[in-house]
Amino acid sequence: xxxxxxxxxxxxxxxxxxxxxxxxxxxxxxxxxxxxxxxxxxxxxxxxxxxxxxxxxxxxxxxxxxxxxxxxxxxxxxxxxxxxxxxxxxxxxxxxxxxxxxxxxxxxxxxxxxxxxxxxxxxxxxxxxxxxxxxxxxxxxxxxxxxxxxxxxxxxxxxxxxxxxxxxxxxxxxxxxxxxxxxxxxxxxxxxxxxxxxxxxxxxxxxxxxxxxxxxxxxxxxxxxxxxxxxxxxxxxxxxxxxxxxxxxxxxxxxxxxxxxxxxxxxxxxxxxxxxxxxxxxxxxxxxxxxxxxxxxxxxxxxxxxxxxxxxxxxxxxxxxxxxxxxxxxxxxxxxxxxxxxxxxxxxxxxxxxxxxxxxxxxxxxxxxxxxxxxxxxxxxxxxxxxxxxxxxxxxxxxxxxxxxxxxxx
Amino acid sequence: xxxxxxxxxxxxxxxxxxxxxxxxxxxxxxxxxxxxxxxxxxxxxxxxxxxxxxxxxxxxxxxxxxxxxxxxxxxxxxxxxxxxxxxxxxxxxxxxxxxxxxxxxxxxxxxxxxxxxxxxxxxxxxxxxxxxxxxxxxxxxxxxxxxxxxxxxxxxxxxxxxxxxxxxxxxxxxxxxxxxxxxxxxxxxxxxxxxxxxxxxxxxxxxxxxxxxxxxxxxxxxxxxxxxxxxxxxxxxxxxxxxxxxxxxxxxxxxxxxxxxxxxxxxxxxxxxxxxxxxxxxxxxxxxxxxxxxxxxxxxxxxxxxxxxxxxxxxxxxxxxxxxxxxxxxxxxxxxxxxxxxxxxxxxxxxxxxxxxxxxxxxxxxxxxxxxxxxxxxxxxxxxxxxxxxxxxxxxxxxxxxxxxxxxxx
Numbered sequence: 001x002x003x004x005x006x007x008x009x010x011x012x013x014x015x016x017x018x019x020x021x022x023x024x025x026x027x028x029x030x031x032x033x034x035x036x037x038x039x040x041x042x043x044x045x046x047x048x049x050x051x052x053x054x055x056x057x058x059x060x061x062x063x064x065x066x067x068x069x070x071x072x073x074x075x076x077x078x079x080x081x082x083x084x085x086x087x088x089x090x091x092x093x094x095x096x097x098x099x100x101x102x103x104x105x106x107x108x109x110x111x112x113x114x115x116x117x118x119x120x121x122x123x124x125x126x127x128x129x130x131x132x133x134x135x136x137x138x139x140x141x142x143x144x145x146x147x148x149x150x151x152x153x154x155x156x157x158x159x160x161x162x163x164x165x166x167x168x169x170x171x172x173x174x175x176x177x178x179x180x181x182x183x184x185x186x187x188x189x190x191x192x193x194x195x196x197x198x199x200x201x202x203x204x205x206x207x208x209x210x211x212x213x214x215x216x217x218x219x220x221x222x223x224x225x226x227x228x229x230x231x232x233x234x235x236x237x238x239x240x241x242x243x244x245x246x247x248x249x250x251x252x253x254x255x256x257x258x259x260x261x262x263x264x265x266x267x268x269x270x271x272x273x274x275x276x277x278x279x280x281x282x283x284x285x286x287x288x289x290x291x292x293x294x295x296x297x298x299x300x301x302x303x304x305x306x307x308x309x310x311x312x313x314x315x316x317x318x319x320x321x322x323x324x325x326x327x328x329x330x331x332x333x334x335x336x337x338x339x340x341x342x343x344x345x346x347x348x349x350x351x352x353x354x355x356x357x358x359x360x361x362x363x364x365x366x367x368x369x370x371x372x373x374x375x376x377x378x379x380x381x382x383x384x385x386x387x388x389x390x391x392x393x394x395x396x397x398x399x400x401x402x403x404x405x406x407x408x409x410x
Numbered sequence: 411x412x413x414x415x416x417x418x419x420x421x422x423x424x425x426x427x428x429x430x431x432x433x434x435x436x437x438x439x440x441x442x443x444x445x446x447x448x449x450x451x452x453x454x455x456x457x458x459x460x461x462x463x464x465x466x467x468x469x470x471x472x473x474x475x476x477x478x479x480x481x482x483x484x485x486x487x488x489x490x491x492x493x494x495x496x497x498x499x500x501x502x503x504x505x506x507x508x509x510x511x512x513x514x515x516x517x518x519x520x521x522x523x524x525x526x527x528x529x530x531x532x533x534x535x536x537x538x539x540x541x542x543x544x545x546x547x548x549x550x551x552x553x554x555x556x557x558x559x560x561x562x563x564x565x566x567x568x569x570x571x572x573x574x575x576x577x578x579x580x581x582x583x584x585x586x587x588x589x590x591x592x593x594x595x596x597x598x599x600x601x602x603x604x605x606x607x608x609x610x611x612x613x614x615x616x617x618x619x620x621x622x623x624x625x626x627x628x629x630x631x632x633x634x635x636x637x638x639x640x641x642x643x644x645x646x647x648x649x650x651x652x653x654x655x656x657x658x659x660x661x662x663x664x665x666x667x668x669x670x671x672x673x674x675x676x677x678x679x680x681x682x683x684x685x686x687x688x689x690x691x692x693x694x695x696x697x698x699x700x701x702x703x704x705x706x707x708x709x710x711x712x713x714x715x716x717x718x719x720x721x722x723x724x725x726x727x728x729x730x731x732x733x734x735x736x737x738x739x740x741x742x743x744x745x746x747x748x749x750x751x752x753x754x755x756x757x758x759x760x761x762x763x764x765x766x767x768x769x770x771x772x773x774x775x776x777x778x779x780x781x782x783x784x785x786x787x788x789x790x791x792x793x794x795x796x797x798x799x800x801x802x803x804x805x806x807x808x809x810x811x812x813x814x815x816x817x818x819x820x
Contacts, residue, residue, distance in 0.1 A: 035445075038680055038708070072482035072682075073702055075489075079541040083558055090557040099556055108534075108549050110560035118559050124518075130700055131489040133542030139518050143696055146509055147500040148493055149528050150520035151559060267701055270448055272482075286553055290540055291677055292483050295705070298448070 034297040041070065041293040042286075049296055056302040057273065062249050064258045065275040070294030074238040074266030075129035078201070080288050081262045081274045082133050085199035085232040086118050087287055088280045092230070096283070118198040119151065119190050121183065121231070123158040125209030125378075128201055128236050137201050140208040140378075154186035154197060158206055159214045163344045164330070176218040180225065187229045199232035199262075200225075204250035207239035210378020211351030213344055216254040223256065232280065235260040242268025243309060243388050246319035246347030253346065270305065271298040314388040322347035324392050325384065328399040336406045339363075350384040351377070363405055372401040444707040451480065451703040452696075459706055466712040467683065472659050474668045475685040480704030484648040484676030485539030488611070490698050491672045491684040492543050495609035495642040496528050497697055498690045502640070506693070528608040529563040529600055531593065531641070535619030535788075536568065538611055538646050547611050550618040550788075564596035564607065568616055569624045573754045574740070586628040590635065597639045609642040609672075610635075614660035617649035620788020621761030623754055626664040633666065642690065644672040652678025653719060653798050656729035656757030663756065680715065681708040724798040732757035734802050735794065738809040746816045749773075760794040761787070773815055782811040 034046055041049070057068045069084075071077040099107075099114070107114025122128065122137035129135065130144060136151040138144055159176045162168035187197045202222065206212035226233035240250035242265070251259045264274040271294050282288055309315065322345060329343035329352050342353040354360035357380045364374050364382060375383045386394065444456055451459070467478045479494075481487040509517075509524070517524025532538065532547035539545065540554060546561040548554055569586045572578035597607045612632065616622035636643035650660035652675070661669045674684040681704050692698055719725065732755060739753035739762050752763040764770035767790045774784050774792060785793045796804065 073486060073700060075700055076483060076486060076541060086559065087557045103556060104552050107552055107555040109565055110546055110562060114556055115558060115560035131486060131541045131543060136520055142514050142517055143694065145517040146513060146524055147497045148525060149496065149561065150525035152520060155519055284553065290483060290485055
């Protein structure tokens with residue numbers, strides 16, 4: 001076994017291609033129990049775990065955030081982020097005093113005030129996961145929601161914008177203003193209902209819901225509305241985080257120093273988890289806890305992935321490929337206006353609509369048979385989610401295949 | 411690197427000791443992408459994944475269960491098990507017809523009938539996890555519940571038995587009958603409230619809640635009550651599964667061919683997940699789904715753990731050690747009746763109560779300083795959770811240390 005030999009592993013959809021050298025794996029393997037044990041991270045973390053967090057997750061912490069909590073998957077990340085916001089909100093309401101006897105007594109039997117009637121405001125078309133708390137903020141597809149009990153939490157409209165964004169600035173600003181007004185109305189209404197909004201959760205780009213974008217201005221104003229009403233602001237980067245938008249976090253495109261109170265992640269980060277501001281740290285240990293709280297071996301992989309992203313300037317690569325991809329999609333929708341419309345994207349996180357779902361599905365199958373695997377989202381959207389090593393020549397290959405498929409389309 | 415060399419890795423609390431040979435790890439490593447990728451198991455499983463499931467999880471499937479769904483952690487396992495029961499229950503109610511337009515429309519906005527007011531019946535003292543759905547069935551400690559919104563679901567009393575069980579058969583049978591009566595009352599009451607009980611969830615031994623046992627007769631009758639009222643019966647073996655009770659699943663002690671509709675697991679199994687009967691298979695794909703749905707590398711570890719359990723007859727070992735441990739605890743509580751009482755256990759899954767929580771904590775700290783690490787649960791309970799390789803001579807070491815600590819106790 002030569003130490004210099006390396007192998008390349010590719011998981012097309014959910015991971016960048018990384019060359020792990022055998023030496024990295026074998027040395028790590030026998031020097032680290034991470035690969036053969038599943039520690040209970042919250043109580044028995046590996047000795048070097050804080051250092052490993054600094055090398056991996058904390059090296060890419062969003063602006064204003066110094067704390068990170070790992071979790072085993074995206075849903076658990078959002079569930080625990082919601083809990084963090086609820087705990088923070090109630091502690092504010094109580095003036096950081098100890099809970100009352102009544103709270104202590106009622107919480108054990110699921111009743112208010114111990115289990116308070118708090119809510120999380122989400123957006124129509126959102127996807128934040130499928131466990132019961134997350135699912136109450138998910139509004140993308142019937143198959144996700146049907147038959148599962150839910151919470152009476154407020155749901156605001158997400159802006160329905162016209163693309164390309166720069167050609168419809170005035171119309172889109174109006175639509176965004178309408179949605180923001182509705183957000184404030186809902187916050188007031190749910191407070192009056194006795195179910196105050198403890199947090200607002202939103203994706204920087206609604207992914208499952210159909211790759212719906214909004215302007216930085218929309219998010220900046222929403223962040224301010226959250227602050228004004230004392231709600232935590234939770235940016236869910238489970239789909240958008242990790243570099244595909246051309247920045248490591250999609251919210252960096254907003255240009256804020258203080259973009260959020262909580263940022264959750266999973267997928268490309270190889271581990272679930274969430275960052276939060278100091279202020280949201282729970283007041284006592286074990287309030288946010290479970291047996292595994294993630295898996296430290298995945299942090300080691302993430303460190304390697306980050307090394308590759310930095311060494312190979314993959315974010316610049318994504319920005320370059322993304323521009324070429326979006327230009328190509330604009331050209332295709334001009335050429336096939338009866339089939340395609342609404343090309344949009346940030347980095348390589350791109351999408352285009354077909355005229356209906358049957359056409360979308362047919363295009364996808366034909367493209368797959370020619371070697372191009374694309375995803376779907378929303379009602380009739382094709383979404384592009386290439387890995388970070390997707391280069392300009394890959395864009396041309398993609399566009400050629402797509403063009404062939406469209407040319408054949410009746 | 412010699413292939414025959416082996417290393418031993420121990421994680422005291424959550425895993426059995428296993429000697430992984432370097433050859434196992436290195437060969438698996440380079441033959442299997444499982445160790446360097448995180449596949450989206452639901453859509454892009456490794457080619458050999460079904461075989462690996464047969465070798466690992468399906469080889470230990472509970473009686474009557476041929477299906478298993480892996481998940482990333484214990485909470486996700488229970489959340490998805492609950493969803494499986496809700497989907498099954500509603501399909502029964504609908505007569506397996508397509509959902510109505512009203513259901514399709516209302517589910518997207520969290521409202522009934524699309525998101526129906528169904529409930530899960532749980533027991534006081536139960537612990538089923540900390541995500542919002544699970545937490546509505548957890549009633550063990552304030553710290554788990556406080557400040558988190560919950561569901562109005564029924565909570566039955568769990569029998570408060572006297573130990574040793576065989577000395578209080580009559581009294582315990584009365585207490586169990588009282589609890590079972592309450593279960594039926596609650597099922598009727600919640601149906602009348604318009605929140606029918608879709609499933610009953612229970613631990614074979616309430617662990618976090620204080621190591622509370624019930625008789626096989628109690629569980630057999632409860633299983634029948636579930637059947638009678640059309641509720642699914644979910645046995646949560648997250649803490650009890652994996653062999654520490656002397657059988658691989660604690661519910662095997664009940665002696666039923668058809669012990670449950672759903673059995674969930676995590677911890678010692680190294681991966682989360684749940685088994686279920688054929689009848690509970692969701693009617694459509696993607697109804698139970700997330701990106702990772704577990705981690706196939708953990709199944710490989712489980713296969714090795716199972717090999718060791720079989721080769722070294724560890725379940726017999728646990729039964730033997732467990733008997734010695736429980737006898738020793740009986741002797742200690744006879745010798746120190748002002749300090750200890752209520753020794754109880756199955757296999758090495760044992761516990762004993764201290765006279766109060768301060769004494770419990772003091773005993774635990776003194777024992778730890780002498781090299782004996784014990785856990786706590788309930789209000790004043792010491793719990794024993796040794797690994798599967800805990801042998802009789804370990805029992806004597808444990809009892810000697812505990813005896814020394816108690817002799818010194820004022």
